[in-house]
Amino acid sequence: MTMDPIQPSDDEVLPWDGDVAHARAVQSALAGRVRIEDDYPALRLIAGVDVGFEADGTVTRAAAVLLDARSLRLQAQVVARLPTRMPYIPGLLSFRELPAVREAMRRLPQAPDLVFVDGQGIAHPRGLGIAAHLGVISGLPTIGVAKSILVGTHGPVGERRGDRAELRYRGKPIGIVLRSKDHIKPLIVSPGHRVSLASAAELVLACCTRYKLPEPTRLADRLASRRDGVPPQQDEFDGMR
């Protein structure tokens, strides 16, 4: 008898009945299942996910891209649209965006070995930012890559690519403020699930080629916020950009 880990339905791990206190309680419970020890397979495929909105915010559009881990070349890209079910509430971002993200991921041709998520991992008031939340409910290794801080403080960060500072909250390290490009505002990197703090920073840096954002995030970002929302059928952007 194979012991397949039971994956609960999205409804039980992403409830939203308008009750903020309940959503926070669910986060605290799920935070107990987050693991930040390195436990990811040899990286062959890395996914990037991001969300955008259409029709005055009434429609949530999630984009998921699949890249070859070695070359960082785009292998596949998909989009999913769902009715927006709640407003943005600081600290509850995952309840608003994950339903669409989950649908987009189900549409990918293959499962990734690691997922880059736009937002915080454990660098969250209750330790369950969107990247950690996705990791726990999907079982996949995830890393959170945010453009600004939700919680925590840090010391000065050098101005050169690769320079970093620890992000701390309640006396504990929760993330790395990482300069991904010389003189450019640093990224806020934190483990989502099955990835350590140090590895999260190294993996993100390794995926930052000539832009501020790591390739998986940058490509998902571009797809999620496209005015026309239509993913090109094939090449269009294989060579550069």
Place this chain on the structure above:
DNA sequence: GCGACAG
């Protein structure tokens, strides 16, 4: 009680 607050 007064701010801060991912996307």
Place this chain on the structure above:
DNA sequence: ATCTTGTCGC
């Protein structure tokens, strides 16, 4: 996130 043209800089 999104509303939005041009513009400064490598």
